[in-house]
Amino acid sequence: MMYEVKATPSRRTYLVGAIYGLTSLIAAALGVPALIYLFHPRRETVSTGWVDAGDLVQIRPESPREVTFRSNRVDGWKIRSEKGSAWVVKNDDGTITAFSPWCTHLGCAYHWEVARRAFACPCHGSWFSITGKVITGPASRPLDRYETRLEGTRIWIKPVRQARGI
Amino acid sequence: MKGVARRAADWIEQRTGFETFIRSFLFEDIPASTGWPHVFGSIAIFLFLTQAFSGILLAFNFAPTPGEAYNSLTYIMRSVTAGRMIRGLHHWGATMMIVVVAIHMVQVFLYGAYKKPRETTWVVGVTLFLITLAFGLTGYLLPWDNKAYWGTSVTATIASQAPFIGGYLRRLMGAEDGVGVVTFARFYDLHTLILPGLMALLVVVHIYLVRRHGIAPAPSDEHPSVKFFPRQVFRDTVAIFITFVILFLASLLIGVPLERLADPTDTTYIPRPDWYFLFLFQALKFFRGPLEPIGSVVLPTAFIAVLFAVPFLDRSRVRRLRQRTAAIAITILAIAGWGALTMAAIITTPSANTDGLTSKGDSESWASFSPEELAGVGYFRQEHCESCHNLIDGDPKVGPNLASLPVRRSAEWMIEHFKNPSQLIPGSNMPPIHLPDAGLNALSAFLLKLTPENAARLMSAPSNASDGAETFVTSGCGGCHKVNGTGGDMGPPLNGISSRRSKEWIARHFDDPQKLSPGSIMPPYRFAPSDQSALISYLFSLPAH
Structure with a gap:
């Protein structure tokens, strides 16, 4: 210069x-x-706790069922009460598994295909087994699970979003 | 590597001419007499850019509607890391900008740097000063706390006092029916869209004019001119750095207050303008009745008009600073007048008092509160109020601290608020409380009794006592029985009952009062077992007198 x-x-x-x-x-x-x-990351003041997600008697083995519930979510400066859902599976040993309702590929909603006995995501053609494992398709990891517990026959789940983004 | 950078720079230079432009800017000739007094314009520009920076960051987390604004600002201050500091930068930066712009104007005025041919530079500068004040005025409303609401209400009223145009001004502010959502939207628009654009534009014009005419040399300056870079740039940078250190420390160390959510029904709030407008507030006291618009509108407008006219009123040739006695005298008088009025305003401002909150209930234990107040403790727990409210202090929660609220509410207000929180406090996130009227009464009685001094004692009441008090209240026992001085006279007072009767006796008495107290007109009561045992332990915990 x-x-x-x-x-x-x-x-x-x-x-x-x-x-x-x-x-x-x-x-x-x-x-x-x-x-x-x-x-x-923000300091959260209230976290989503356990929610009542229905009764075990509504769920037949080998037949996952989508349950809906209301939960509170901290959304910035608001606490929203919003509807959520999960796919609940009754396992052979009497325990239950709850899957978060979003495909692990890009977050579309998947559903249970009765005919093929598997979860199907129509967006990009991912298929998951009843245990959540990837059968085929672009999804690279099994379905995300929510924590669950049983109180008598009431199903309680803790719908916490996975940190991975979906 | 260097070769690549040079080639890239050349490529850009050939296509844009940026380098030439920056060079011509930096190597501008300036008078040798330019020195430290000339740094304030640069500091002002720096502060404007810092304000834009912190303002944009705040806007990332700010919801620009009343109520939501307050909630999101609370969120910025409590939940967002460094949010408190970013708000501090914006708040104290605003204050410092007003100071620096004022000093810059005083410097230019004292040096007579507004004289021919620099009149337009001065006029644009005064406009920039007014824009700075407008920033302060519009930004004042945006936190939507009590200070913001009431301060702006006063401003809107003053604007509407302006002769001839008052009504239009008020309509333009969207404040025909008082300060509200429309005012907020317009102030936000001004503060974040119109004023920044206008200011950026005029800053460019201002700098262009400074460059066109050059910095005004001192009259005695016979030296050959020097270059702007690096000596004056160095002075500017040092001055900017000192300013920044002050700003940085202030935003780290001095908390920016956020008062309670704006409450149009708060009759106890005493609004005060920011310190730089305090002199106007004080001056207003000299003009009463029909003269008031003179103080609030006419004089300030006249002052601004004179400010604009300075270069046209003073057409004398350039003199040394020491010979400018008139300018110095005017400056000293103005600063002294401003200072005296500001001081007077500060002295006469009543300190925010909390008197009346601390007078009652000092040495009482929980057992001496009325059944209704104690039942309120029970409902407070039952409704989990403490998940959003602290009583005195503790980790910040979503709702305000209840014992240290600066305003006392009536029971009627509270009950309405419990039933429909957002109706009385727009933007409130509180869910409605679903309790029978007796419960809402008890809750409001408890909150009325609550003070920072007795909060701990009230909350130390064991749960069976507060549950018992709830049963007492919902069963209407107080209609006939006196407890701690409140209640009816039909039945015997219940203080000291533990020394007169056994728990079993009272339980059997509820079943069939006439059997144990012949002639009693008390109806039989069938309580749930847990309610009955709570009620009895409550009665047994009452002080004897």
Whole structure:
């Protein structure tokens, strides 16, 4: 760079260095909090707890059933009460499994194909077995599961979204 | 590598001329007399850019409608990491910008830098000053807390006092029926769309004019001119850095207050403008009755008109600073007047008092509260109010702290609010409380009694006592029996019953009062077993007197 010469070269270097140095400090002191502000995860005040998702007697073995429930979700500055769903399977040993209702490929809603005894996602043709394993298709991991517990014959599930995004 | 960077820079230069432009900007000739007094314009621009930056960040998490605005700002301050600091940057940056713009104007005024041919530079500068104030005025409303609401209500009223155009101004502010959603939308529009665009445009014009005429040299400056870069750029950068350090520390260390959600029915709120408008607030006190618009509208407008006219009123030739006695005198008088009025306003401002909240119920244990108040404790627990409300302090929750609320509400207000929260406090997220009237009465009685001093004592009441009090209240026992000084006289007072009767006796008495107390007119009561045992333990816990 050709600079105007008046000040001695060393003084000039000092001035230019100070200009760049101080400007960078300001940029960093503004930029770092801004990045934290935008990207650091929010502190959640209320978390979704267990919800009552129906009765075990409604579910036959080998026949997954979509149950719906209401749950509270913290959405920014609001707490929303919203409808949710899960596919519940009654296992042979009497336990239950609840799958989150979204295909693990790109988040479409899948359904149970009675004829083929498998979960089918119509979006991009992923198929999952009754245990949630990928049979075929672009999905690369099994269906996501919700925590479940039984109180008598009442089904309780904890509909927490997976951190993976879908 | 360097070769690649140079070639890329050349490529861009050939197609855009950016480098030439930046060079001509940096290597502009400026008078040798330019120095530290000339840094304030640059600081002002820096602060404007910082405001745009922090403002855009705030807008990422801000819902620009009343109520929602308050909730989202609470969210920014409590849930978003660094949110408090970003708001601090915006708040204190606004304050500093007003200070710096004012200092910049004083400097230009003292040096007489507005004189021919720089009149238009001055006029554009005064406009920029007014835009800065307009930013402050419109931004004041956006938190939608009590301060914002009431402050803007006063502003809207003042605007409507303007001769001839008052009505139009008020309509333009969307405040014909008071400050509300329309006002909010318009202020937000002004604050985030119109004013920033206008200011950016005029800043460019301002700098263009400064460059066109050059920085005004001191009259005695005989030296050959120097280049803007690096010496003056260095001074600007150091000054900007000092400003930034102050701003940064303020936003980290000084909390920006957020008052309670705006409440148009709050009759106790005393609005005060921000400190830079306090002098106007104080000056207004000198104009009463029909003269009021003179203080609120005519004088400020006249002042602005004079400000615009400065370069046309003072057409004398450029003099040294020391010879500008009139300018110095005017500046000192203006600052002294502003300072005196501001001080007077601060001194006469009643401190936000919490008197009346602390007077009652100091040394009482929970057992001496009335049954209704104690039942309220039970309903408070039963309805899980504490999941959204603290009583005094603790980790911030969604709802306000109930014992330290600055405003006392009537029981009627509370009951209406419980039934339909968002109707009385627009934007409230609170779900309605479904309780019978007796329960709502008890809850409001408890909240009326609640103070920061007795909160811990009230909440220390064991649950069987508060459950018992609930049963007492819902069964209407107080209609005939006095407890802790409240209740009817038909039956005997129940304080001290533990020394007169056994628990078994009371239980049998509920079944058939006449059998144990011949001549009693008390009807028999069939309680659920748990209710009955809670009621009896409650009665047994009452103080003897």
